[in-house]
Amino acid sequence: MNAEKKWHVVYTRPRWEKKVSTLLTKKRITNYCPLNRVLPQWAARKKTVHEPLFTSYVFIHASEMEHLAIKQTDGIFDFVYWLDKPAVIRDEEMDTLKSFLEDNYNVRLEKIKVNVNDKVRIISGPLMTREGEILEAKSRTVKVFLPSLGYAMIAEVKTAEVEIIDPLLRNQKVNTVIHAR
DSSP: OOOOOEEEEEEESTTOHHHHHHHHHHTTOEEEOOEEEEOOEETTEEOOEEEESSTTEEEEEEOGGGHHHHHTSTTEEEEOEETTEEOOBOHHHHHHHHHHHHHOSSOEEEEOOOOOOOEEEEOSSTTTTOEEEOOBOOTTEEEEEETTTTEEEEEEOOGGGEEEOOTTTTTOBOOOBOOOO
């Protein structure tokens, strides 16, 4: 069996994401339950609530040897599979996910299909230096695509934070929707 640790995703019982994360931590299995900071409007007060970003998903960083112990954890149904193998999430995507959630509130997910267009680079802000491809242009909105999961995270970004990196169009700033590499 392969002892190299990789990021995978497990599918949990509904509304068990935080519980599963706690149980995995007790088993000393590195995991990440992405929590979205949401500012719901209750009456006249505002209170930040931490809700799982992905319904019924918890990310684990483990070797194949740890998979059986993970599958035996209460609340876990199975790994999320891609092409008959547990889906692997690249380290760069996990880093992007973590930094995106640290820097943004009220993040929402949108299932998307990828269309290849202009290449872009974020030149300032929380996703600075990330490169990607324009998926669609909207007013003050950026979509960061997580290819392994097929989701986009959506948050507002200033138009001045994105530039086209195509050699013929270098230094043109645009308001775009991108996916991180």
